[in-house]
Amino acid sequence: MSAEDDVDLEFAPEGQAPTPHAVLDPWVILIVDDEPQVHEVTELVMADFEFGGRHLLFLHAYSAAEARRLLQGRDDVALILLDVVMESEHAGLDLAREIREDMRNVRSRIVLRTGQPGQAPEEHVIKHYDINDYKEKTELTKRKLNTVFFAALRSYRDILIIEQSKQALRRSIQAIQRIYDSKNLRVFASAVLDQVAHLLGYEARGLCANRVAAYAASHQEGRLLVLAATPEYAGLLEPERLAELPDHVKQALDRAEREQRGHFDAHHCVGYYRTHGGNVSLLYMEFSDPVDAEAQELLEIFCANVAITYESLLLREEIQDTQRDTVYILGEAVERRAREGGAHVQRIAELSALLGQAWGMETVDIEMLRLAAPLHDVGKVGVPDTILNKPAKLDAEEWSTMQEHARLGHDLLSRSDRRILRLGAQIAHEHHERWDGQGYPQGLAGEQISLPGRIVGLADVLDSLLSDRIYKQRWDFETAIDYVESQAGLHFDPRLVQLLTNRLDAVRAIYARYPDEDLTPAAT
Template sequence: MSDLVFADELPEELPHGRTKAIDPWVVMIVDDDPAVHQVTQLVMADFEFAGRRLQFLDAYSATEARELLQARQDIALVLLDVVMESEHAGLDLARYIREELENHHVRIVLRTGQPGQAPEEHVIKTYDINDYKEKTELTKRKLITVFYSALRSYRDIMIIDQSRQALRRSIDAITRIYDSQNLRRFASAVLEQVAHLLGYEAQGLCASRISAYAASHIEGRLKVLAATSEYSKLLVDEEVDSLPDEVKVSLDKALHDQQSHFEDLCFVGYYRTSSGNESLLYMVFSEPVDAEARELLEIFCANVAITYESLLLREEIADTQRSTVYIIGEAVEKRSKETGAHVRRVGELAALLADLVGMKAGDVEFMRQAAPLHDVGKIGIPDRVLNKPGKLDAEEWEVMQTHARIGYELLSKSDKRILQLGAIIAHEHHERWDGQGYPRGLAGEQIHVAGRIVALVDVFDALVSDRCYKKAWGFDEALAYVREQAGTQFDPKLVDLLLANLDAVQDIYQRLPDRV
């Protein structure tokens, strides 16, 4: 093995533009002969591949090697002796690496001084190793070839694995962003997921210029939708004119050129949807973004633009739907000669309780939109009954009670989830916890939770509002009545939740006061 000491191989040059030291390749020598460790490290001391030097780990038995392999995930190459504490210690270790540790990345090169103990053909066929060498044939030149081959293979495997992980992160990021319920949450999710996707520390902001179909009152003006902590002084919807000069210059350039652009530590993404909406993503990174990350960022942001367009349309449809529900509910209000924002407050109070009982976010929103339809059946009640200033007689009360059935029949004809929920609410919001309500005399949990929620909030809001047959009660007086009726008229658990969250209830009344 004399020529192990002399022949040198030129290392590869560092990749262009590197500004800091790169982590070395980790190589583990597993051999019970200390001389093998010493000679290998001496011969390979100046070796470099892809701009990275070598870091050696020493294990003098398979047992030591197992401990090292359990503790580290960055070992690229194992130079493995066969005969150590037993005749097949090395082969057993190779099987342990692949089968028990499930490590299929590390390259395993078997080195043996006793080839008869482990015939090459049998070993290559039976064990998942990458090369087989007799120690007597490992000159320096051949050892260098082994290192180049093994490390190049390990590098390519890791690139594939990292690409797979990046794809998984990309899909996850897009999914999280698509699940955003509004534009501000969407913009915040974009900022969060870009940093997660690339694995870089980043600060940034999202801005948007929305076309007339989505929000005509801000047409042509760029608004900040979300910002990371670095730009947290920017308020949501603040004008772009208040941005730092370097940010404004970058955004103006992207708007003028109508395309994304990279700078050394900065990325500005420009996206124009088919409806003419323009959005910008400004990101500043703590270190230069490499070519692979730039490509991934472009792909990610192109998908973000598509999602953004979908979200704009979804918001417009949702706004239209909410407005339609409120128009219908308020039309019934006006016919009943009731002033104020009763249907809106019932929707907000119902959503509050739905959230407190643990409904999913989507179901809470359905409650917010369906609850205002609770009295839609009153369109079938004659004015003489609906607007009678005094107490109804038995016949009139029987007529009034039919509004629950009428509302159910109107809404249940649709297969849309919100209207189906509205049908349940219209039908059951006059049922009582004790079974003495109408129209079916349901009791306790026989009543759908949506019906129980609206039964409570509808009565509470009616008590604190002026009606044709009474003056508004005081807030404390209404709360006392609700507390008194817990377990008889109302679900006691819902009453407890209402009373425990009076600050949130008061906030709703401050936001939605009666309109005279």
């Protein structure tokens, strides 16, 4: 025996009994016969029968009606030994048809037994009834009963395996779809935890963590970050509490990182995934019931898909963050040129998203609106500084030049086929239109103005009232809201005004979160 073999052997300490194997549930057998002696003899003869490490549990019905009631409350009957003649000459045949057609039970194996074969000829019964075997009671010796039981239980077992495989495949497809639908890393990690348990059909607990490479987030280099956790490990989501990681979990994660691979046993799974960018993702799961070899194989396939999705999601999130930052920087640069508060574009984005959500827009459309709204005034890059920063009322010619920023913004942004920029072009063109048709540059009225244009138009006016400008001081909150309400049906879509006034606490929260950097808030 080699030293390597020695390592694999484990001995229980003296005096300690070995851990017993789990006892498997028995096969459920239903005997349906109006002769009590048939029940007694069958159970006595098959008392020591075993198949696949499982014994037998017998249920008894002495009429078709009694069997019908019993079967309606169970779905675990593997084999039905069914008499043909009971309360009527065809009671057994009628019950066999009802089991298949009305109860839609195609799993249970049905073996017809008859003492009067002439009343139900074998050829006719086998052809017209969905049964699995047909026997005369006189020929059912112990040896033949053993053959019947082995054949029936093998068939039942194989049907269960096929059904379980189909369910596992269905769960796998659903799980991967949920993962692909994730919008960010934390949602992704939470979906992984939810779907692993769903995939295997086991009660599970665990955590999903990653160690981010320097190129993606240098401030997290080399530090473990828990992205999601089930309730048992929820406290670990706080970075300062990572020291509380249980020893057995820490050892499992350390082993996976040291060996650069995942590992499994009956009750645990540690997944290890390293992306091309150098990010390491770790999945730790504990299962209440033992995970068999087939489930482990399914779990490994699932985790491989998780790794691919994680890599794509990292790239997608980095692109989205870059895109969002670029939009905000561009919008803020325009606002600062006009000497307006630097947080104006963030507030417009959040106010617009708030109104879009209140209206009932789809989640993806709300996010597009949040990203496009800061571009509403991009056309001001074509307006001279003398007009943008004039501390007095503009004359007619200057006002005409200022109005051109709506068209200029549309012309600039509409050159792109990107969805965010095209939406930005629409908003830039329409955010100064009015519900009563007295706006500019097109004189659109009512629902001729797109919903994004109406939403950003309201958000822009509200924020202008609540902000200091070179030509005016900010209004207090109540006065600004009163003015907006007075303009419902004139300047603004009345439904949007109502949605806004129903959410004033949320509006106040936006202003608390994004105050102007260089301005003192007005009293409210």
